[in-house]
Amino acid sequence: MPSVEKIAPAAYEALDPRVETLVNELIGRVADKWTMLLLEALEEHGTCRFTRLSQLVPGISQKMLTQTLRAMERDGLVDRKVHPVVPPKVEYSLTGLGQSLGEAFCGVWLWAEANLDRVEASRTAFDTRE
Amino acid sequence: MPSVEKIAPAAYEALDPRVETLVNELIGRVADKWTMLLLEALEEHGTCRFTRLSQLVPGISQKMLTQTLRAMERDGLVDRKVHPVVPPKVEYSLTGLGQSLGEAFCGVWLWAEANLDRVEASRTAFDTRE
DNA sequence: GTGCCTACTTTCCTTTGGAGAGTATGGGAT
DNA sequence: ATCCCATACTCTCCAAAGGAAAGTAGGCAC
Numbered sequence A, B: 001m002p003s004v005e006k007i008a009p010a011a012y013e014a015l016d017p018r019v020e021t022l023v024n025e026l027i028g029r030v031a032d033k034w035t036m037l038l039l040e041a042l043e044e045h046g047t048c049r050f051t052r053l054s055q056l057v058p059g060i061s062q063k064m065l066t067q068t069l070r071a072m073e074r075d076g077l078v079d080r081k082v083h084p085v086v087p088p089k090v091e092y093s094l095t096g097l098g099q100s101l102g103e104a105f106c107g108v109w110l111w112a113e114a115n116l117d118r119v120e121a122s123r124t125a126f127d128t129r130e
Numbered sequence C: 001g002t003g004c005c006t007a008c009t010t011t012c013c014t015t016t017g018g019a020g021a022g023t024a025t026g027g028g029a030t
Numbered sequence D: 001a002t003c004c005c006a007t008a009c010t011c012t013c014c015a016a017a018g019g020a021a022a023g024t025a026g027g028c029a030c
Helices: A009-013 A017-030 A033-045 A050-056 A062-074 A096-129 B009-013 B017-030 B033-045 B050-056 B062-074 B096-129
Strands: A078-083 A089-094 B078-083 B089-094
Touching: A017 B033, A017 B096, A033 A050, A033 A062, A033 A089, A033 A096, A033 B017, A050 A062, A050 A089, A062 A078, A062 B096, A089 A096, A096 B017, A096 B062, A096 B096, B033 B050, B033 B062, B033 B089, B033 B096, B050 B062, B050 B089, B062 B078, B089 B096
Parallel strands: none
Antiparallel strands: A078 A089, B078 B089
């Protein structure tokens, strides 16, 4: 089981605090529930429109959908294509950068899928201990 | 570049909606800024006490530190060992499950490290477009 | 005119999160 | 005996984030 250090020892140890801070900020931005869920939806279904995305990501409010998509666009993760027609038509898709982040998150999805039961068991054990 | 489907096609396609909902909930719980940062801190520094963790994770409030650690303990990600001495001494460490999640997040750290510049560039481009 | 369509905004209100002070405990210093 | 300290919280108060629902724009069908 490799750790970050074992995979990229030199790069990791060589980080100066300034870069580490930036990485932490980026992680804080990107390690967000809605961002992850949107990344997954766009990865799985390809180009989507606003309403479609709101259906694909259950529980997201329009406000958060707009907000998260904008932030992802600003970060270069999604491409936003506006067709100047009426009624409005806006298509969202992953950029190469977004796809690579989606792949980076792949391990987390697999982990969640594989360990659902363990987490569930731990929770009930914890709750009955109280 | 493998996608989720290519790595685990059968398991992924076979998910019934109920399981997918649970996975989404688990992702929502775990894809949290503080959880990721704590996971990283514990992975890198091993067993730590409360005050140490608050120093290792810059910007976290005591409230969020307590809260996040409790949630992680409940999910079986961290082990909380209380030594009944005075002043109090509580040691936190990753469980096997926590370590495996830390490894799953490894790709995201590497991605962030590798793509900091691209994201930064995209942001300034976006901001000057406005 | 009325209503419809879509992608947002806006408003209002609840929940979450941060800052800082307070708590409990016994041991060591004075 | 009294004071102070260390540690891991816990509480209170306030600001910020987030959700629900209604509103907006503007061309088109009726």
